[in-house]
Amino acid sequence: MKLRNFKYSRTLIIAVTLVLILSCSGCRLAYIFHVAAGQFQLLNDSIPIQEALESSSLGAEHKARLRLVAGIKSFGEKELGLKKTRNYQTVHLKSRQCPIYCVSACPRDRLVRKTWWFPIVGDVPYLGFFDLKTAKAEKKALIKKDLDVTIGVADAYSTLGWFRDPVTLNLIQGPTVDLVETILHEMTHLTLYIKGQGEFNEGLAVLVGKMGAFLFLEETYGSSHPLTIEAQKSIEDERIFSSFLTSLLKNLECLYNSPISYREKLVKREKVFARSLEGFNRLKIRLKTRRFSRFGDAGLNNAYLMSVGLYHRHFHLFEEVFRKNGNSVKTMMAFFRDLAKDGGVLLKKTGAGLGGSLSAGTSNG
Numbered sequence: 001m002k003l004r005n006f007k008y009s010r011t012l013i014i015a016v017t018l019v020l021i022l023s024c025s026g027c028r029l030a031y032i033f034h035v036a037a038g039q040f041q042l043l044n045d046s047i048p049i050q051e052a053l054e055s056s057s058l059g060a061e062h063k064a065r066l067r068l069v070a071g072i073k074s075f076g077e078k079e080l081g082l083k084k085t086r087n088y089q090t091v092h093l094k095s096r097q098c099p100i101y102c103v104s105a106c107p108r109d110r111l112v113r114k115t116w117w118f119p120i121v122g123d124v125p126y127l128g129f130f131d132l133k134t135a136k137a138e139k140k141a142l143i144k145k146d147l148d149v150t151i152g153v154a155d156a157y158s159t160l161g162w163f164r165d166p167v168t169l170n171l172i173q174g175p176t177v178d179l180v181e182t183i184l185h186e187m188t189h190l191t192l193y194i195k196g197q198g199e200f201n202e203g204l205a206v207l208v209g210k211m212g213a214f215l216f217l218e219e220t221y222g223s224s225h226p227l228t229i230e231a232q233k234s235i236e237d238e239r240i241f242s243s244f245l246t247s248l249l250k251n252l253e254c255l256y257n258s259p260i261s262y263r264e265k266l267v268k269r270e271k272v273f274a275r276s277l278e279g280f281n282r283l284k285i286r287l288k289t290r291r292f293s294r295f296g297d298a299g300l301n302n303a304y305l306m307s308v309g310l311y312h313r314h315f316h317l318f319e320e321v322f323r324k325n326g327n328s329v330k331t332m333m334a335f336f337r338d339l340a341k342d343g344g345v346l347l348k349k350t351g352a353g354l355g356g357s358l359s360a361g362t363s364n365g
Contacts, residue, residue: 046090046166057093058172065172065179066091072180075216076187080208081330083191088183090166100128100154101135105147106302109265110256111249113198113306114147122196125310128154148301155182177230180216185209192336200346202311204336207318208329210235215329233288241292242315244283248276249309252302273300314347320354 049070053063069088076082104126105114115123129135135151142149155170155178165186171179188205214231221227251272256265277296284293295308325332339349 045094046092049089049091049167052091052093062172065176066167068176068179069167069183071220072183072216073187075219076184076212079215079219079330080184080187080212081191081333082184082187082208085164085187085190087165087186087190088167089164091172092166092168094169100130101132102126102128102152102154102307103135103138103142103149104152104303104307105142105149106306108146108148108302109262109269111253111302111306113310114142115196115198123198125198126307148303150301150304150307152307175230176227177213177217177234180213180231181209181234184212184216188333191333192340194340194346197346198310199314200350203314203318203347206238206311206315207322208333210238211322212329230289234291237287237289237291238312238315239319240283240286241295242312244280245305245309245312246316248272249305249313251276252305276300317347317350317354321350324354 049066052058053066058066073085073088077084106112107114113125115125116127117123127135127138129138132151139149139151155174167183171182185205185208188208189201192201192204194200210231214228214235217225217228217231252269255268255272258265260268277300280295287293296304298304321335322329322332325335336346339353340346
């Protein structure tokens with residue numbers, strides 16, 4: 001499988017500490033130790049950004065992107081209201097690969113994510129692995145349980161403040177807009193993370209990453225700069241793709257909720273998949289970037305679609321909240337922090353609140 005056919009996984013949440021490991025009597029100790037070992041190796045191999053800038057190991061273009069990191073962090077903290085951290089002061093230069101392979105699974109006749117429970121972070125809708133062989137072994141085991149399974153590659157991940165996360169080589173080798181989006185995306189997780197509510201956490205982080213990247217690049221380079229224009233096009237493509245994906249998932253939900261047999265559902269879903277891919281091929285001419293151009297290249301299944309949906313299904317919902325909070329990320333983040341104080345499922349509370357004046361200072365219980 002060509003894992004980088006579609007980068008649906010912007011970030012991955014991994015919180016790994018010795019305390020977590022010791023308290024993990026009810027969960028997968030082998031997996032926890034695997035992730036812990038990979039994390040410690042990543043940290044051990046990272047060097048200060050200033051040291052990387054003074055070395056000859058990076059070209060001028062990559063160094064220019066690395067110099068942006070401090071400015072992105074500062075902008076996120078001061079202008080977007082994101083939490084100050086000591087992350088991204090180091091860089092990992094030893095690997096050209098993204099650091100994490102992520103495995104997701106779903107029943108074949110339902111759009112319900114399989115989740116794994118861990119202390120501190122609660123239920124998570126994926127498992128992350130530092131090597132492909134282990135990820136493939138997990139995929140094989142899940143397929144034997146008659147589940148749809150997909151393996152994706154995370155551009156980056158967050159340890160939710162347990163460690164000082166480094167910048168990874170893949171980020172500074174990739175497009176500048178992606179670098180800005182990803183760092184702001186991960187900073188969002190550190191600012192507001194609701195345990196066990198992956199769709200909310202990732203949907204919010206996608207919105208903040210994209211809007212924040214546009215605002216940062218506009219302030220840094222001006223509204224007519226190619227990078228600023230690319231960031232705006234990324235937002236426009238996100239709107240188009242999110243609408244397409246939402247329609248596809250609704251069609252599948254109607255099929256899976258119908259009274260026909262399990263086997264009939266599996267046959268009919270293949271027709272839905274085929275029609276959707278045909279529709280996406282027609283849709284691609286409207287896309288202004290290549291971010292979604294390889295969607296579905298390796299085929300569709302429930303796990304793949306729900307993994308994509310984790311990040312992109314609710315963009316319109318979060319963008320509406322952003323709009324109703326004066327197009328201000330900082331005000332929107334304050335609103336969501338306030339909304340989270342009373343608990344509950346934040347996606348449902350947000351959707352219910354859109355009928356009113358959904359903005360900071362308004363109670364939406």
